[in-house]
Amino acid sequence: MFAGDHTILPGTSIFINVFALHRNEKHFENPEKFDPDRFLEENKKDRHRFAFVPFSAGSRNCIGQKFAMIVLKIAVATLIKTYRVKSIDPEEKLGLVGEIVLNALNGIHVTLEERA
Numbered sequence: 001m002f003a004g005d006h007t008i009l010p011g012t013s014i015f016i017n018v019f020a021l022h023r024n025e026k027h028f029e030n031p032e033k034f035d036p037d038r039f040l041e042e043n044k045k046d047r048h049r050f051a052f053v054p055f056s057a058g059s060r061n062c063i064g065q066k067f068a069m070i071v072l073k074i075a076v077a078t079l080i081k082t083y084r085v086k087s088i089d090p091e092e093k094l095g096l097v098g099e100i101v102l103n104a105l106n107g108i109h110v111t112l113e114e115r116a
């Protein structure tokens with residue numbers, strides 16, 4: 001199999017660094033910026049279809065991704081409709097650890113202030 005200039009021999013294990021891929025400026029302008037608009041249809045239409053792969057890609061990708069996205073949107077919308085969420089720790093203190101999924105080393109401490 002060929003991938004760009006590389007020849008991949010049968011039986012070779014390949015690791016895709018999804019963390020790095022999702023922060024690649026080639027695909028995501030200013031990647032560290034929290035910018036949900038980058039996922040609007042008009043902003044993602046020219047993006048490579050495998051540039052954003054939280055649910056993997058191809059024939060063995062996640063069968064629960066649509067369900068997961070709906071549940072997550074409802075959960076986040078319900079939370080931020082009810083509370084103002086503020087992070088206590090500065091981003092650089094969070095520390096990341098690669099487990100089954102990417103995790104915060106010491107959790108993410110936040111305050112919840114009920115919206116009036």
Ligand code: HEM
Nearest residue numbers: 053054055056057059060061062063064065067068069072
């Ligand atoms: C945020 C939530 C989720 C994330 C990030 C996620 C991510 C993934 C990823 C990356 C894979 C591919 C694993 C691999 O390459 O071996 C996968 C596979 C799979 N996911 Fe999810 N998933 C999520 C939620 C769900 C839910 C809610 C379900 C079921 C209701 C589900 C069912 C599956 C199944 C059955 C596979 C295996 C598909 C196959 O091998 O053909 N996932 N998921």
